[in-house]
Amino acid sequence: MGIEAVVFDIGNVLIEWQPERHYDRVIGADRRRAMFDAVDLHAMNDRVDRGENFERVVRETAAAYPDWADEIMRWHDDWLHMASPTIPHSVTLLRALRRRGVPVFALSNFGIETFEIAKPVYPFLTEFDRSYISGHMGVTKPDAQIYAMVEADCGLEPGTLLFADDRLDNIEAAAARGWQTHLFDGPQGWADRLTREGLLDEEDTRP
Known part of the structure; x- marks a missing residue:
C-alpha cells in the first residue's frame, strides 16, 4: 500500500x-x-x-x-x-518532504503548555500539515486510542501512514493497527528509509 x-x-x-x-x-x-x-x-x-x-x-x-x-x-x-537541541538533519527531512508535496503530520506525547513554549523556539513545529499533540487529545502513546484518533481525523487508511518514533512500544502499537513504521535511531537511518520508499531522493536527504 x-x-x-x-x-x-x-x-x-x-x-x-x-x-x-x-x-x-x-x-x-x-x-x-x-x-x-x-x-x-x-x-x-x-x-x-x-x-x-x-x-x-x-x-x-x-x-x-x-x-x-x-x-x-x-x-x-x-x-x-x-528539550534541546534540535536534530537538524531530521528537520531537513521534514522540510524536504513538504517541498515534495508529501503530507507530514506530528504525533507526539507533549503537554499543552510545553508545546506552546516550544513553538517559538522551534519554528518547524508549526510546519506540519496536521499536529496530533497528546495534551490536547487527552491520551498518550502507546495507547491504541491515540492512533485511532489520528486515523479518524486524517481519514487515511492505517497502511498508508509511515510513522517514525524512537520508542519501540510506540512503534509496536502503531504497527498493530496496520501503520507502516520506522524505529528511529538517528536521522540517517530515517533518511535512508524515506529514500527507499521513494518519498525523497538522496540529494533531498543530505544534512
Whole structure:
C-alpha cells in the first residue's frame, strides 16, 4: 500500500529530549540518580502529556517531595534546556518532504503548555500539515486510542501512514493497527528509509 502521509514523533526525533542529561549538568550525576530514584519524574511528565496543567503538576510534585522541591521545580523552569537541541538533519527531512508535496503530520506525547513554549523556539513545529499533540487529545502513546484518533481525523487508511518514533512500544502499537513504521535511531537511518520508499531522493536527504 502506498504511503500517503509521513508521521513524525518530536522528542528524540526532531528535538533531543534528555532530562537526565540536563540534571547531570546542573546538580551532578549522583544527586540526579538519587532524585530520580526517589521521585518518578517521568510519571509526573506523563500527567502533563495527558493534558494536565504543566506548572500545577510540577508544583504539586515539588510539594509532595520537599527534600527535592527546588530540583523538581527545575523541570518547569529549565524545560527548554531539557528539550534541546534540535536534530537538524531530521528537520531537513521534514522540510524536504513538504517541498515534495508529501503530507507530514506530528504525533507526539507533549503537554499543552510545553508545546506552546516550544513553538517559538522551534519554528518547524508549526510546519506540519496536521499536529496530533497528546495534551490536547487527552491520551498518550502507546495507547491504541491515540492512533485511532489520528486515523479518524486524517481519514487515511492505517497502511498508508509511515510513522517514525524512537520508542519501540510506540512503534509496536502503531504497527498493530496496520501503520507502516520506522524505529528511529538517528536521522540517517530515517533518511535512508524515506529514500527507499521513494518519498525523497538522496540529494533531498543530505544534512
